[in-house]
Amino acid sequence: MPEGGxxxxxxxxxTVSSVxxxxxxxxxxxxxxxxxxxxxxxxxxxxxxxxxxxxxxxVREKEMRVPAQLxxxxxxxxxxxxxVWVEARRTSNFDLLRPYxxxxxxxxxxxxxxFDVADPYDxxxxxxxxxxxxxxxxxxxxxxxxxxxxLVAEASAALVDDSLLDGSFAVEPQQQLQAALLGRFGFxxxxxxxxxxLHPFAASLATSDIRLTxxxxxxxxxxxxxxxxxxxxxxxxxxxPALERTPLCVGASAGIHESQSRLFENIxxxxxxxxxxxxxxxxxxxxxxxxxxxLEDFHRAIxxxxxxxxxxxxxxxxxxxxxxxxxxxxxxxxxGTLAVADLPAAWNERMRDYLGVEVPDDxxxxxxxxxxxxxxxxxPAYALGNxxxxxxxxxxxxxxxDLEARLEEGDLAPLTGWLRDHLWRLGRKFTAGETLERAxxxxxxxxxxxxxxxxxxxxxxx
Amino acid sequence: MPEGGxxxxxxxxxTVSSVxxxxxxxxxxxxxxxxxxxxxxxxxxxxxxxxxxxxxxxVREKEMRVPAQLxxxxxxxxxxxxxVWVEARRTSNFDLLRPYxxxxxxxxxxxxxxFDVADPYDxxxxxxxxxxxxxxxxxxxxxxxxxxxxLVAEASAALVDDSLLDGSFAVEPQQQLQAALLGRFGFxxxxxxxxxxLHPFAASLATSDIRLTxxxxxxxxxxxxxxxxxxxxxxxxxxxPALERTPLCVGASAGIHESQSRLFENIxxxxxxxxxxxxxxxxxxxxxxxxxxxLEDFHRAIxxxxxxxxxxxxxxxxxxxxxxxxxxxxxxxxxGTLAVADLPAAWNERMRDYLGVEVPDDxxxxxxxxxxxxxxxxxPAYALGNxxxxxxxxxxxxxxxDLEARLEEGDLAPLTGWLRDHLWRLGRKFTAGETLERAxxxxxxxxxxxxxxxxxxxxxxx
Numbered sequence: 069m070p071e072g073g074x075x076x077x078x079x080x081x082x083t084v085s086s087v088x089x090x091x092x093x094x095x096x097x098x099x100x101x102x103x104x105x106x107x108x109x110x111x112x113x114x115x116x117x118x119x120x121x122x123x124x125x126x127v128r129e130k131e132m133r134v135p136a137q138l139x140x141x142x143x144x145x146x147x148x149x150x151x152v153w154v155e156a157r158r159t160s161n162f163d164l165l166r167p168y169x170x171x172x173x174x175x176x177x178x179x180x181x182x183f184d185v186a187d188p189y190d191x192x193x194x195x196x197x198x199x200x201x202x203x204x205x206x207x208x209x210x211x212x213x214x215x216x217x218x219l220v221a222e223a224s225a226a227l228v229d230d231s232l233l234d235g236s237f238a239v240e241p242q243q244q245l246q247a248a249l250l251g252r253f254g255f256x257x258x259x260x261x262x263x264x265x266l267h268p269f270a271a272s273l274a275t276s277d278i279r280l281t282x283x284x285x286x287x288x289x290x291x292x293x294x295x296x297x298x299x300x301x302x303x304x305x306x307x308x309p310a311l312e313r314t315p316l317c318v319g320a321s322a323g324i325h326e327s328q329s330r331l332f333e334n335i336x337x338x339x340x341x342x343x344x345x346x347x348x349x350x351x352x353x354x355x356x357x358x359x360x361x362x363l364e365d366f367h368r369a370i371x372x373x374x375x376x377x378x379x380x381x382x383x384x385x386x387x388x389x390x391x392x393x394x395x396x397x398x399x400x401x402x403x404g405t406l407a408v409a410d411l412p413a414a415w416n417e418r419m420r421d422y423l424g425v426e427v428p429d430d431x432x433x434x435x436x437x438x439x440x441x442x443x444x445x446x447x448p449a450y451a452l453g454n455x456x457x458x459x460x461x462x463x464x465x466x467x468x469x470d471l472e473a474r475l476e477e478g479d480l481a482p483l484t485g486w487l488r489d490h491l492w493r494l495g496r497k498f499t500a501g502e503t504l505e506r507a508x509x510x511x512x513x514x515x516x517x518x519x520x521x522x523x524x525x526x527x528x529x530x
Numbered sequence: 531m532p533e534g535g536x537x538x539x540x541x542x543x544x545t546v547s548s549v550x551x552x553x554x555x556x557x558x559x560x561x562x563x564x565x566x567x568x569x570x571x572x573x574x575x576x577x578x579x580x581x582x583x584x585x586x587x588x589v590r591e592k593e594m595r596v597p598a599q600l601x602x603x604x605x606x607x608x609x610x611x612x613x614v615w616v617e618a619r620r621t622s623n624f625d626l627l628r629p630y631x632x633x634x635x636x637x638x639x640x641x642x643x644x645f646d647v648a649d650p651y652d653x654x655x656x657x658x659x660x661x662x663x664x665x666x667x668x669x670x671x672x673x674x675x676x677x678x679x680x681l682v683a684e685a686s687a688a689l690v691d692d693s694l695l696d697g698s699f700a701v702e703p704q705q706q707l708q709a710a711l712l713g714r715f716g717f718x719x720x721x722x723x724x725x726x727x728l729h730p731f732a733a734s735l736a737t738s739d740i741r742l743t744x745x746x747x748x749x750x751x752x753x754x755x756x757x758x759x760x761x762x763x764x765x766x767x768x769x770x771p772a773l774e775r776t777p778l779c780v781g782a783s784a785g786i787h788e789s790q791s792r793l794f795e796n797i798x799x800x801x802x803x804x805x806x807x808x809x810x811x812x813x814x815x816x817x818x819x820x821x822x823x824x825l826e827d828f829h830r831a832i833x834x835x836x837x838x839x840x841x842x843x844x845x846x847x848x849x850x851x852x853x854x855x856x857x858x859x860x861x862x863x864x865x866g867t868l869a870v871a872d873l874p875a876a877w878n879e880r881m882r883d884y885l886g887v888e889v890p891d892d893x894x895x896x897x898x899x900x901x902x903x904x905x906x907x908x909x910p911a912y913a914l915g916n917x918x919x920x921x922x923x924x925x926x927x928x929x930x931x932d933l934e935a936r937l938e939e940g941d942l943a944p945l946t947g948w949l950r951d952h953l954w955r956l957g958r959k960f961t962a963g964e965t966l967e968r969a970x971x972x973x974x975x976x977x978x979x980x981x982x983x984x985x986x987x988x989x990x991x992x
Contacts, residue, residue, distance in 0.1 A: 069735075070720055070721050070722055070738070070740070071721075072718065072720045072722075072736075072738035072739060073721070073736055073738055073739025075736075075738070076735065076736035076738065076739060076774060076775060077735070077736070079775055087549065256534070258532055258533040258534045259532050259534035260532055260534075261532050273535055273539070273542075274534075274535055274537075274538035274539070276532070276534035276535055276537070276538065277531060277532055277534060277535025277538060277539070313538060313541055
């Protein structure tokens with residue numbers, strides 16, 4: 069979208085939201101769902117129809133509790149505050165955004181108040197992770213917080229030279245490389261396209277209409293955004309076509325979606341096995357930059373661990389700490405134990421505690437992300453994605469003993485086949501917890517992720 | 531859109547149509563419009579509010595007459611027959627499409643039957659040219675038909691060598707040339723983007739969110755699709771922003787829209803004045819192909835008149851005859867004086883009569899256009915666009931005596947300024963006829979177009 073389209077787009081969004089709200093809370097839908105209740109009870113729990121009826125009942129029940137006026141205030145608050153955030157970040161001036169955040173927190177308190185929940189944050193979290201409770205997230209994050217800072221300290225002491233990733237990278241060979249990598253995902257011909265975007269994203273208009281975006285950074289080697297978005301895209305591409313044009317034809321939750329992008333960006337995309345296959349192509353396309361660089365040095369560079377200010381460029385070991393910090397601040401804001409005015413100081417203090425990083429200004433601190441303009445409760449998904457990605461990988465690895473050997477041949481088919489069968493095809497038929505249970509046989513578990521990071525840090529140490 | 535997205539997109543379209551239908555025929559909208567009647571009568575006829583109320587009353591009144599079931603049958607007929615047309619054209623097999631066309635004609639007869647109209651074709655035409663009558667179109671087309679064949683015969687006797695436009699054309703210099711040409715239209719920064727499409731089109735999501743598409747033909751010089759689409763795009767870009775997010779924020783009619791694309795593609799885009807400015811850039815970017823070709827030869831080549839089989843590649847002199855043929859066949863099908871089974875023969879006969887062209891097969895004849903899958907009544911717009919484009923040009927020329935001199939400097943600002951003030955800003959506030967009257971002070975008039983073509987043919991003769 070051209071920049072100038074933003075204001076009208078916000079209105080389009082509000083219109084569609086309001087049409088959806090109207091349908092969801094309509095008496096007619098209520099009557100139909102009431103009529104379908106005995107039918108649902110007669111069906112197998114796993115049948116598409118039963119899942120669809122359950123889902124609609126659940127979504128309608130939630131929507132009925134939210135006054136239309138509050139819905140509208142939340143939508144307008146988001147579109148109103150976004151340009152203010154852009155300006156606040158540009159000028160590193162938190163005070164500009166402060167009143168909007170205060171209003172946003174207040175609206176979210178009222179939103180949480182619409183629901184019978186043990187913790188007000190549960191109401192926000194449930195919009196992104198259907199069925200998941202704040203206490204479950206807290207338990208996972210506490211475990212991570214207990215181990216990650218020490219792991220980061222060890223790993224960052226290794227002093228890896230990643231400057232070999234800097235340089236000048238022409239667009240055309242980057243396109244060729246990305247095409248070769250994405251070509252391994254198994255997107256069906258004629259059902260997807262790739263374009264360039266400033267902030268890459270993936271979107272699916274149908275399982276057979278997948279839109280990927282990427283970028284071609286001119287001064288630093290990176291295919292990781294492309295691998296990340298391909299992970300999101302291949303997930304929705306492989307939802308059971310029988311769910312097409314139903315509200316179940318999306319990923320199960322934000323966290324599970326993120327687990328797919330992380331799995332391909334990090335577990336596959338920063339593995340030695342994958343680059344054994346892919347690195348010769350990098351060397352061929354960028355001979356000047358990498359012709360004389362051994363695979364092992366390249367692999368070490370793309371896995372360098374260094375605490376830093378900015379979430380979106382953080383490595384996979386420090387990343388979750390950026391999220392835990394945001395989760396804690398969100399909860400305190402919502403509970404009223406932290407005032408918006410005190411947010412920058414709290415941010416800076418926690419960055420020092422968790423990552424040992426001094427924040428020089430709010431633009432690179434509390435103002436770095438746009439999320440708080442419109443979304444509270446979505447940050448946990450990013451760290452849960454890390455955790456879940458390794459749970460899935462371990463499970464696939466147990467089922468497919470030759471997984472690594474196939475990766476070394478650039479063959480993703482065993483992995484994508486496993487993910488399709490155990491996760492992707494399900495779409496949003498089940499809650500986040502049910503979906504995970506079906507795929508890996510257990511609930512959220514941070515241990516595989518910690519084991520993975522420990523192993524990686526040990527292997528990369530000189 | 532990737533090819534694979536078509537089937538689901540058809541359902542999306544049908545859903546949006548049905549939501550729109552529901553809003554238009556709702557009692558609530560009826561009550562609101564009834565309530566607003568005295569307000570409308572108190573307003574100036576030209577005020578935005580009065581125009582909006584009039585427009586909604588008009589559209590609602592039409593929509594109320596069409597049974598929801600017929601609406602749906604028309605929508606599904608279109609999406610159902612499109613892939614059949616693709617296959618029928620590929621195999622040049624009219625019989626494949628025949629039953630779908632028969633059903634389509636029958637549905638359109640029923641549609642026309644919903645309205646009190648003098649001529650059943652009036653009902654179809656009105657959807658594309660609000661307020662225009664078939665008899666008015668017929669009068670214009672009869673006049674064109676009386677003169678064009680003779681003019682085509684004269685012009686095509688000139689035996690212009692346009693093979694100098696063939697060759698090998700790299701994408702990058704084409705991009706540079708198109709960027710230079712489109713840069714003269716005055717699109718506001720940050721409000722538009724350009725992408726590549728197989729069949730170029732222009733779309734506006736808002737006056738500040740304009741999407742242009744183009745192509746870069748590898749084997750023949752052409753900037754005409756880009757100029758054509760830029761004409762469509764700049765029109766909607768300049769609608770009064772006060773009309774944003776109302777149904778008036780679109781072009782006045784299909785024919786008036788087409789007049790803008792034709793004006794920039796042909797009157798400007800094939801004029802000697804424009805190429806006096808632009809041709810040196812062509813010679814610089816494509817030195818090998820055009821370095822030794824004088825401007826006059828290039829100009830003659832891009833204006834070559836030759837009767838041919840295919841509408842979309844027809845020159846501006848023969849073009850309208852392709853349309854008149856379709857208009858006549860559509861009317862006869864609707865009236866029942868021509869059976870669908872006899873359509874290919876009727877097509878071929880008229881191609882011989884009007885253009886002196888023998889049709890070798892249906893793929894290059896009656897099956898060449900997709901329109902009859904979903905649209906009857908839109909073809910006249912293409913020829914009306916030619917007619918109107920010259921009416922507007924003559925009027926602008928009368929008001930702006932230095933128009934040609936400015937074109938020779940690549941300066942489109944006087945022309946675009948005039949069009950904005952006299953046409954573009956109005957959007958769909960008025961009917962097609964009212965809009966034309968306001969812009970040029972008269973109704974449809976084929977004489978300026980015929981004078982323009984005669985002048986051009988005379989000037990290009992050796």
